[in-house]
Every structure is written in C-alpha cells, then in structure tokens.
Amino acid sequence: MSLGRDIVRVAMADLFYLKRNVWVLLATSLVTPLLYLVAFGYGLGKGVIMDGVPYLAFMIPGVVALTTLTSSFSSIANKIMVQRRFYESFDELRLCPISCASVVIGKTVLGVVKGMLCGLLLLFLGHFLCAELQINAGLITVMLISCFVYSLLGVTAGLLARGLPTMNLFNSFVILPMTFLCGTMFSLSALPQAAQDIIWALPLTHTTECIRASALGWAFPWTSLLILCLYAVVFYAVSWYVLKTGKE
Amino acid sequence: MADIIEARGLTVKYGDKTAVDGIDLRVHRGEIFGFLGPNGAGKTTTVKVLTTIRRPTAGNIVLDGRPLTGNLSAVRSEIGLVQQHIVLDKDISVRENLYCHAMLHKIPRSEIKQRTDDICAAVELTPYLDSLVNNLSGGWKRKAAIACALLHKPKVLFLDEPTAGLDTQSRHMLWELIRVLNRRGTTIFLTTHYMDEAESLCDRVSVISKGKIADTGTPRELCEHLGRTAVEYDGPNGREYRYFRHWDEGKAFYESLGSENAVLRGTHLEDVYLEETGRENAALLKKVLRI
Numbered sequence: 001m002s003l004g005r006d007i008v009r010v011a012m013a014d015l016f017y018l019k020r021n022v023w024v025l026l027a028t029s030l031v032t033p034l035l036y037l038v039a040f041g042y043g044l045g046k047g048v049i050m051d052g053v054p055y056l057a058f059m060i061p062g063v064v065a066l067t068t069l070t071s072s073f074s075s076i077a078n079k080i081m082v083q084r085r086f087y088e089s090f091d092e093l094r095l096c097p098i099s100c101a102s103v104v105i106g107k108t109v110l111g112v113v114k115g116m117l118c119g120l121l122l123l124f125l126g127h128f129l130c131a132e133l134q135i136n137a138g139l140i141t142v143m144l145i146s147c148f149v150y151s152l153l154g155v156t157a158g159l160l161a162r163g164l165p166t167m168n169l170f171n172s173f174v175i176l177p178m179t180f181l182c183g184t185m186f187s188l189s190a191l192p193q194a195a196q197d198i199i200w201a202l203p204l205t206h207t208t209e210c211i212r213a214s215a216l217g218w219a220f221p222w223t224s225l226l227i228l229c230l231y232a233v234v235f236y237a238v239s240w241y242v243l244k245t246g247k248e
Numbered sequence: 249m250a251d252i253i254e255a256r257g258l259t260v261k262y263g264d265k266t267a268v269d270g271i272d273l274r275v276h277r278g279e280i281f282g283f284l285g286p287n288g289a290g291k292t293t294t295v296k297v298l299t300t301i302r303r304p305t306a307g308n309i310v311l312d313g314r315p316l317t318g319n320l321s322a323v324r325s326e327i328g329l330v331q332q333h334i335v336l337d338k339d340i341s342v343r344e345n346l347y348c349h350a351m352l353h354k355i356p357r358s359e360i361k362q363r364t365d366d367i368c369a370a371v372e373l374t375p376y377l378d379s380l381v382n383n384l385s386g387g388w389k390r391k392a393a394i395a396c397a398l399l400h401k402p403k404v405l406f407l408d409e410p411t412a413g414l415d416t417q418s419r420h421m422l423w424e425l426i427r428v429l430n431r432r433g434t435t436i437f438l439t440t441h442y443m444d445e446a447e448s449l450c451d452r453v454s455v456i457s458k459g460k461i462a463d464t465g466t467p468r469e470l471c472e473h474l475g476r477t478a479v480e481y482d483g484p485n486g487r488e489y490r491y492f493r494h495w496d497e498g499k500a501f502y503e504s505l506g507s508e509n510a511v512l513r514g515t516h517l518e519d520v521y522l523e524e525t526g527r528e529n530a531a532l533l534k535k536v537l538r539i
Contacts, residue, residue, distance in 0.1 A: 013348040016340040089335035091301045096352040097321035246303060 003105075006098050010106025014079070018110055022117075029071045029118045033063045037125075040185055051187050053132055053216060060126035060133060061212040062184030064119050068143055068211075069204050072108075072115035072150035073157070073175060080107060080158025081167055104155055104239045111151030112144070119143045123215075132216060139214035142225070146207040149228055152235035153203075159242045178204045203231045251310075252277040252404055252435050253298060258307035260293050267293040269459035270307070275404075280426065280436040282450030284443070286525050290459040291439040292332060295408050298437070299329045312403055325353065328402030328434075332409045334389045338382040342373065342392045345381060346399060353400035367395045371425055387418025394425065404435045411445060423449055443518040453517070455524045462524035471515040478519055481510035489523075491515055 018025065037060070045055030083090040093103050120143075127133050161167045181195075182204035188196050199205050206224035213220050253275035260268040268290040275281045285291045296302040298309060300320045309316040314323045336345045343364070350360040368374045371391050381389060390410055397405060407426070411419040426449055430436050440446055446453050447467050454464040463470055475491030477498030482488070492498035502512040 009348075009351040009354070012351050013337045013340060013344070016344040016348065017337065020340060087335055087338075088331055088333050089337070091296070091331065092329075092335050092349075093352070094301050095299060095324050095327060095329055097324055097354060098352060 003099070003102055006102030007106040007109065009096075010093065010098060010103050011109035014107070014110035015113070018113060025075070025114060026117055026121065029067070029074075029114065030121060032070070033067045033118075033122055036063050036066075036185070037122075037129075054130070057130045057132035057216060058187075058212070059185055060122070060130055061215040062208050064122050064126065064143070064215075065146065065182075065204060065208040065211045066179040066184045067122055068115045068119050068146040068207065069150045070175070070179060071118040072111035072147045073154040074171075075114045076107060076111040076151050076154030077157040077161070077167060077170075079110070080155060081161045081163070084158070085161075085163055100240050100243045103243060104152070104236060107155050107158075108148060108151035111154050112147040115147030115150065116143060119147070126215075134215055134217055136214065138220070139211065142207070142210040142214050145225070145228055145232070146211070149203055149207070149232045149235065152232055152239065155239045156235050156242070159239055178202055183208045203228060250277050251275060252312055253437070254310045255298065256308050258294065258297060258309065259305045260290070260297055260302065261305045266459055268297070268304075271456065271459070271461045273298075273454060273461070275435060275437055276452070277403075278430070278433060278435055279451040280430050280438060280449050282446040282453035283437065283439040283456060284441065284446055284453055284521055285439075285456035286441055289456045289525065291456060292408055294456070295329070295406050295437070295439060299327050299406055300324055301329075325400060326403045328397035328400070328405040330390070330393045330397045330405070330407045330410055332412065334381070334393055336381045336389065336393055336396065339380070341378050341380055342384070342395075343377040345392065346377075346396055349396040350399050355400060363399055363401075367398050370428065371395050385418070386414050387421055390414065390418070390422060391425065394422075394429075398429070398434075402434070404437060405429065406437045406439075408439050409441070410438070411440070411442065419445070443516065443521055447517045455521060457525040463520065467517045470517060470520045474515055474520050474523060476515055477512070478515045479505070479510060479512055481505050481507055489519065491519070491523075 041056045041059050045059060048055040050058040080090065123133070123135055123139070127135055157167065157170055161170065181199050182202050183199070184204070188199060188205070191199065206221070206227045209221045209224040210228070212218065251274045253273065255271065255273040258268055258271045258273065259266065271294070273294075283291055283294065293302070297304045298311070300316055300323065311323050312326050316323060337348070340348075346364045346368075347360060350363065355363065365374075368377060371394060373388070373391055373395055376384060376388055376392070381392060384392065394405075394407075394410075410426075411422055414422070423445070426436055426438070438446075438450065450467065452464065452466050453470065455462040455470070463473060465473065475493050475498075477492040477495045478489060479492070479498050479502045480487060480489050490501060492501065498512055502510055
C-alpha cells in the first residue's frame with residue numbers, strides 16, 4: 001500500500017537517528033518517571049491504598065501514561081521545530097513526491113517507537129515491583145494509541161511553534177500541568193468538581209484511565225478510548241491542514 | 249535554445265512586504281544560470297517558489313514544460329535543491345542521508361546502491377560515506393548535500409549560495425563539481441553574491457535588486473550594457489566610477505583627470521552588480537567613518 005510505504009520513507013531518517021542514539025534517548029526519557037516511582041511510589045505512598053489498590057499499583061499505570069506523553073511528544077515536537085526554524089530541512093520533505101498525510105503520520109513514527117520503548121520498559125519494571133499489574137494485549141494497544149496521539153500532538157506543535165520560546169511556553173503551560181494533574185499520581189475525585197471538569201477534557205486523563213483499567217483488570221473505559229481517538233483525528237487534521245496550506 | 253524554466257510576473261509578498269516584485273525569468277536548458285543579488289534582494293524567496301516549496305502570491309511558472317500548479321509530484325522529480333543551509337540530517341551518516349533521500353524520492357531499492365556509488369564517486373565523496381554529517385567540514389557537507397540532491401537525477405539543480413562561508417579550496421572544489429555536473433547535462437540555477445563565482449561559472453546571469461530584475465544577459469553583455477571600459481577615481485564624494493563604451497573614450501577621460509589615484513580598466517561584473525544594486529552600503533560606511 002502506497003501510504004504505508006511512504007510513511008516508512010518519511011520515518012527512515014528518524015529511525016536511523018533512533019538506532020544510533022537509542023540508549024541515550026531511553027535513559028534521558030526514563031530518568032523522570034523513575035524518580036517519580038521512587039519519590040512518590042516508595043517515599044510518600046508506602047502503605048497508602050488508593051481506589052482500592054496499593055498506591056504503587058495505582059501509580060505505575062499513571063507514570064506509564066505520562067511517559068507515553070512526554071517521550072512521544074518531546075522527541076517529535078522539538079525535532080520538527082528545529083528542522084523547520086533552524087535547519088530549514090523540513091522544506092526538503094516538500095520537494096519529495098510524498099503526500100502530506102504520509103509526512104504527518106511518518107513523522108509520528110519516532111515518537112511512537114520511543115514512547116512505546118519507554119512505556120514498555122516501565123511496565124516491565126512495574127510488573128516486577130508490583131504483582132497486581134497485568135501486561136496484556138489490550139494494555140499494549142492502548143499504549144500504542146496513546147503514543148500515536150501524543151506524537152501527533154508533537155507534530156502539530158512542531159509545525160506551529162515559531163521558535164524555542166513558543167515551544168517552552170507550550171511545554172510549561174500544557175504538557176507539564178497535564179503530567180501532574182491528569183490523574184497520573186492521584187485519584188481525580190480528590191479535586192474540586194470544577195477542576196475535575198477541566199481535567200476530564202485533557203487527553204492524558206483518558207490515557208491514564210485506559211492504561212490503569214487495562215493494567216489492573218478494571219472495567220475498560222471505552223468512552224475514554226473514543227475521546228483519545230477523537231484527539232488523534234483533531235491533531236492529524238490540524239497538522240495536515242498546516243502542512244498542506246504551508247501555514248507553518 | 250529551449251527554456252527549462254519560464255517565470256512570468258512572479259510576485260511574492262510576506263504580509264505588506266513585497267519580497268519578489270513581478271519578475272520574469274527564463275533559464276535555458278543546459279546552461280548555468282546565475283541569480284545575483286545582495287542579501288535580502290529576493291534570491292532565496294525566488295528559489296523557494298521555483299522549487300515549489302513556497303507558493304507565489306501572483307505569477308506563472310513553467311518548469312520543463314509543466315506549469316507549477318495542481319499536482320506537483322511530476323515537476324518535483326525534475327528538481328534538485330541544495331539550500332543555503334546544510335539541510336542534511338546531521339546526526340546520521342552520509343550514507344544514511346543518501347539512502348533516506350533516495351527512499352523519499354521513490355528510487356527503487358535495487359538502484360539505490362548503484363546510484364549512491366556512482367554519485368559519490370563523481371563528487372569524490374566515497375571515503376566519507378560512513379562519516380556522520382556533523383563531523384564533516386563545510387565543503388564536504390556541501391558536497392554531500394549536492395550528492396543527495398542529484399540522487400533522483402533532476403534536470404535542474406538549484407544551488408542557493410553554495411559557497412557561502414567556505415574557504416578558497418572548498419569553493420574551487422565546488423566550482424569544478426558544478427562544471428562537471430553541467431557538462432553531464434544538468435541545468436544549474438545558481439544564486440550567489442560572489443561576482444568572481446558568477447563570472448567564472450555562469451553562462452547567463454540576472455541581477456535582482458529589491459525584488460526586481462535589474463538586468464539579464466551573459467556576464468559580457470551586462471558589462472557591455474554598462475560600458476566596456478571603467479575609470480575609477482577620487483571625486484568630491486569619495487571614490488567615483490565612470491563607464492565608457494569604447495576604450496579610447498575611457499582613456500581620454502582618464503588622461504584628462506591627471507590623477508595618480510585614477511585607474512583605467514575593463515568593466516567587471518562586480519561593477520555591473522554594484523551599479524544595479526547600489527553602492528549605498530559603501531557610501532554609508534564612508535559617512536559613518538567620517539563622523
């Protein structure tokens with residue numbers, strides 16, 4: 001299929017880059033979630049029960065969820081922004097006989113692969129530390145969808161950012177608050193209703209719900225999965241439009 | 249001679265600012281065409297429009313008989329571009345860059361190795377194939393970028409200030425490469441603000457100033473438009489220049505000056521360039537230094 005082949009063509013350079021730097025990229029991406037695990041999981045959460053399970057079992061899926069966000073988003077957004085604004089190498093893609101759809105999806109591959117590698121490593125570590133966690137096909141699928149959504153968000157941000165200050169602003173006011181507030185480390189029911197309403201609109205909340213439900217064998221929140229898919233459609237549509245019309 | 253690029257009324261605006269102002273361009277098939285102008289004159293913008301990276305605000309472009317409208321895939325396969333900045337992926341090797349470029353241009357896998365070997369041999373890049381782009385010097389990075397741009401066998405190669413910032417050896421190495429590519433049949437569209445480069449390489453040149461074409465022709469024709477003979481001398485407003493159609497006229501004027509600082513010489517492309525694009529910077533510098 002032509003779209004599939006073109007996606008691989010676009011992703012090829014990023015995959016060569018990943019192959020050369022995989023250990024450095026994984027190490028830097030895993031430092032923060034591992035610190036969260038140690039500091040919150042063992043330091044503060046020892047003996048605490050949350051939503052009926054030990055805090056560590058509650059927290060690990062949340063940390064996996066936030067890792068899919070941070071690993072997927074950062075690797076894509078910054079790379080595209082630098083390629084556009086500093087190296088102007090993104091223009092080269094315009095010169096190739098490749099559709100905008102292939103460029104948008106092809107550019108997510110690095111984020112998806114990196115996000116999945118980091119997420120899986122954490123998940124295996126979590127499974128070792130906490131017997132309640134289950135690793136199953138549903139969980140892997142949800143992680144894959146999650147990495148794809150945040151990679152698409154990375155493509156969108158990378159295409160729209162006017163420079164490093166804009167990207168830093170987006171990281172500080174959107175990505176960082178999401179990582180803490182979207183139910184990754186505490187139950188949302190602890191927050192005031194107004195705050196809950198806002199947080200329910202954010203994609204990471206739904207990722208956390210899906211991953212936690214899959215990992216702990218709870219009833220699966222299909223609405224959250226649908227909302228994640230809707231986010232994917234929106235991020236894809238915005239990226240495609242920006243690329244097609246040259247408005248980046 | 250048939251034109252491989254024909255642009256009419258090309259206009260590009262960024263908001264209220266007009267970067268390219270209704271220019272007409274014709275590039276003959278098989279020539280080295282120089283596009284000269286100072287920084288900010290509109291050279292890179294014109295290249296971006298001609299290579300389909302940017303859409304013009306107005307005007308028509310025909311490249312190799314195809315208008316640059318609608319589906320651009322076929323036209324793009326005829327274009328090679330080496331941008332002003334090195335746009336190769338600096339964190340991977342030259343070979344990997346070439347492979348990715350070949351993949352993006354849909355070159356069959358079975359042909360990629362042969363083409364890579366051929367082009368790298370032609371540009372003498374073979375010893376550096378497995379080096380990281382980041383570890384190459386400026387000249388070799390530029391050669392690697394040219395090799396990438398040639399992989400899909402484009403009919404027109406756009407080189408946007410290819411020797412900017414390079415040392416003399418690297419510049420001459422690239423000039424020779426450009427001549428070889430042109431002899432092999434590739435039309436070259438070269439932007440530069442180095443007049444020696446244009447004089448040495450280009451069959452024809454256009455001078456662009458403030459978004460408009462000031463003059464077009466062979467370097468010799470442009471010099472003749474201005475006057476074949478130049479006399480430069482110290483006048484009341486600093487260094488002044490006068491141009492004459494015939495050597496005898498210039499010589500008579502030179503002798504009438506009776507000044508030791510006056511120089512009688514042939515007109516260079518640099519004179520044409522400075523007359524067309526303005527000597528404001530030099531005048532401004534003198535003014536500042538006097539203060």
